[in-house]
Amino acid sequence: MDDDNSNALRRMSTRTRKVATKMAAALGSSDNRTQAALARLEALENDNAGIETVEMNDDDEASLDEDDQGYMQKRSKGTKRKTRQAKALENARKAPRSFLELLQEANLESLPPHVPSYLRAAVGPPSSTSRRHFCSVCGFSARYTCVTCGMRFCSCRCQNIHNDTRCMKFVA
Amino acid sequence: MSNIVVLDNGGGLIKAGLGGERNPAVVIPNCLYRPLSSKKFLHPTTTFSSSTEDLTSAAIRRPIDRGYLINPDLQRDIWSHLFNSLLHVTPSTSSLLLTEPLFSLPSIQRATDELVFEDFGFSSLVVADSPSLVHLYETSRCPDGLVSEGRCSLVVDCGFSFTHAAPVFQNYTLNYGVKRIDLGGKALTNYLKELVSYRAINVMDETFLMDDVKEKLCFVSLDVERDLQIARKHGKDNLFRCTYVLPDGVTHTKGFVKDPEAAKRHLAVTDGASPSEAVADQLEVADRTTDRKRVDLSKNEFDLTNERFLVPEMIFQPADLGMNEAGLAECIVRAVNACHPYLHPVLYQSIILTGGSTLFPRFVERLEKDLRPLVPDDYQVNITTQEDPILGVWRGGSLLASSPDYDSMRVTKAEYEELGSARCRRRFFR
Numbered sequence: 001m002d003d004d005n006s007n008a009l010r011r012m013s014t015r016t017r018k019v020a021t022k023m024a025a026a027l028g029s030s031d032n033r034t035q036a037a038l039a040r041l042e043a044l045e046n047d048n049a050g051i052e053t054v055e056m057n058d059d060d061e062a063s064l065d066e067d068d069q070g071y072m073q074k075r076s077k078g079t080k081r082k083t084r085q086a087k088a089l090e091n092a093r094k095a096p097r098s099f100l101e102l103l104q105e106a107n108l109e110s111l112p113p114h115v116p117s118y119l120r121a122a123v124g125p126p127s128s129t130s131r132r133h134f135c136s137v138c139g140f141s142a143r144y145t146c147v148t149c150g151m152r153f154c155s156c157r158c159q160n161i162h163n164d165t166r167c168m169k170f171v172a
Numbered sequence: 173m174s175n176i177v178v179l180d181n182g183g184g185l186i187k188a189g190l191g192g193e194r195n196p197a198v199v200i201p202n203c204l205y206r207p208l209s210s211k212k213f214l215h216p217t218t219t220f221s222s223s224t225e226d227l228t229s230a231a232i233r234r235p236i237d238r239g240y241l242i243n244p245d246l247q248r249d250i251w252s253h254l255f256n257s258l259l260h261v262t263p264s265t266s267s268l269l270l271t272e273p274l275f276s277l278p279s280i281q282r283a284t285d286e287l288v289f290e291d292f293g294f295s296s297l298v299v300a301d302s303p304s305l306v307h308l309y310e311t312s313r314c315p316d317g318l319v320s321e322g323r324c325s326l327v328v329d330c331g332f333s334f335t336h337a338a339p340v341f342q343n344y345t346l347n348y349g350v351k352r353i354d355l356g357g358k359a360l361t362n363y364l365k366e367l368v369s370y371r372a373i374n375v376m377d378e379t380f381l382m383d384d385v386k387e388k389l390c391f392v393s394l395d396v397e398r399d400l401q402i403a404r405k406h407g408k409d410n411l412f413r414c415t416y417v418l419p420d421g422v423t424h425t426k427g428f429v430k431d432p433e434a435a436k437r438h439l440a441v442t443d444g445a446s447p448s449e450a451v452a453d454q455l456e457v458a459d460r461t462t463d464r465k466r467v468d469l470s471k472n473e474f475d476l477t478n479e480r481f482l483v484p485e486m487i488f489q490p491a492d493l494g495m496n497e498a499g500l501a502e503c504i505v506r507a508v509n510a511c512h513p514y515l516h517p518v519l520y521q522s523i524i525l526t527g528g529s530t531l532f533p534r535f536v537e538r539l540e541k542d543l544r545p546l547v548p549d550d551y552q553v554n555i556t557t558q559e560d561p562i563l564g565v566w567r568g569g570s571l572l573a574s575s576p577d578y579d580s581m582r583v584t585k586a587e588y589e590e591l592g593s594a595r596c597r598r599r600f601f602r
């Protein structure tokens with residue numbers, strides 16, 4: 001058990017926490033359309049967020065955190081005083097992280113190729129590259145693409161509605 | 173004899189009860205929620221669809237993200253309420269059979285073990301994956317069926333967080349063959365929210381309401397092009413248009429389908445039938461609906477047409493959404509192809525559908541339609557749906573808990589304390 005713990009900590013300290021590289025590249029890029037598409041897919045896994053992050057720092061949560069701290073201290077070897085860095089590390093470790101962060105940390109890429117893993121179980125891209133396009137406003141087959149955000153529309157009417165109220169909604 | 177608590181800890185619903193029983197005693201959402209009228213987050217005591225509470229714009233906190241446990245503190249809180257107040261079990265004298273998603277990460281398994289042994293002090297633990305439990309349940313339900321005969325099946329679990337196609341052979345999930353689509357019921361509800369908010373009225377914060385809309389009104393299309401044409405029509409020719417009434421907080425705290433009979437007209441559109449025939453069949457129903465007002469100007473309701481089938485359509489064609497992932501039929505083919513060729517014909521004829529997101533009308537028909545052309549002609553394709561796709565995994569767990577094999581699968585608290593999480597976990601590897 002001790003092994004597990006220190007290993008995880010070591011991994012944390014030596015490897016700088018990087019955001020999923022693809023995501024970072026896309027978000028950092030000036031390509032609005034890629035950004036918008038990614039943000040939209042991300043949003044599909046959202047709960048009524050915003051409120052959640054505030055709640056995490058609430059008092060009742062803090063009491064749980066202290067329990068954890070005591071528990072963590074017991075486990076770290078010796079009675080060495082915690083350095084500020086170690087403490088920050090522990091705090092970072094305890095705050096609930098998204099699955100994608102945990103995934104990054106697990107470093108599954110380093111597993112040999114024959115080992116089944118979360119990453120290798122992904123179904124992969126479709127064999128046919130053809131994609132149907134539906135109008136983002138009304139849902140019917142859409143021939144046109146918004147040059148700003150990449151969403152689709154089928155007619156002038158839908159284009160106007162899109163431009164007026166919906167364009168880039170998922171990025172802002 | 174000690175109790176065995178069987179806990180199917182889903183990202184959407186917790187199914188929990190005692191091993192050996194037919195149904196779980198408790199089915200609750202795996203979350204805390206905060207209605208507008210409350211300052212604190214509350215524990216659900218029933219499913220939201222069966223409560224009469226006003227859940228308008230309720231906030232929600234889930235311990236599970238993308239199918240995996242990310243917030244053990246929150247899960248502890250929810251389990252604690254579950255064990256103490258709902259199930260009334262004493263962990264220290266009970267064993268726990270816990271379902272865990274495939275390919276969980278070591279850090280998450282460690283956190284789970286800590287919860288089970290250190291926070292709750294269960295006397296022993298068995299971790300099982302859903303596909304093997306579904307397979308176990310189906311083989312014992314039909315000892316003479318195809319699944320039992322071939323001793324293998326392809327379990328397609330389309331749940332809250334994601335969708336898996338998993339080959340199972342002799343009660344073991346062949347994890348090298350498992351394929352996953354990152355779409356489940358949660359994404360579908362969020363997509364429906366997005367569509368309705370774009371097109372009619374802002375419901376981005378109305379998860380519970382939109383879950384209800386999805387469950388009552390969405391269906392799977394057998395021919396998207398044709399159905400889009402039908403959905404464009406005006407008046408009674410539009411077999412898909414229906415109205416959902418929002419709660420007003422005064423006379424009704426729940427939303428509802430305005431005309432449930434009319435909402436069922438989509439069932440008249442069968443595969444191959446031309447829309448006009450179907451219209452003729454349904455004239456009577458349609459007539460009754462024509463004099464209804466289409467949209468209430470007070471904006472207390474909204475209409476759905478093509479959204480009803482474009483939402484479940486995602487599972488079959490995620491590419492339409494811009495996701496670079498294959499659809500369900502291809503997912504199944506890839507899972508089968510990852511197995512020994514000897515197994516291919518048997519897997520195709522023993523496909524088992526489970527998970528709440530397979531409950532949409534026409535799911536099986538559509539899957540058959542998509543899958544058949546991808547499978548060699550001399551192989552049979554046979555898809556069965558579980559009797560109860562939401563409880564199927566739990567029922568399998570209940571069977572396992574009462575089987576003689578259970579004892580040999582257990583990791584005891586003493587073993588955990590001596591060996592630690594990682595080494596105990598090897599016992600669950602198959």
Ligand SMILES: [Zn+2]
Binds near residue numbers: 135137158
């Ligand atoms: Zn349009």
Ligand SMILES: [Zn+2]
Binds near residue numbers: 148149162167
């Ligand atoms: Zn745009």
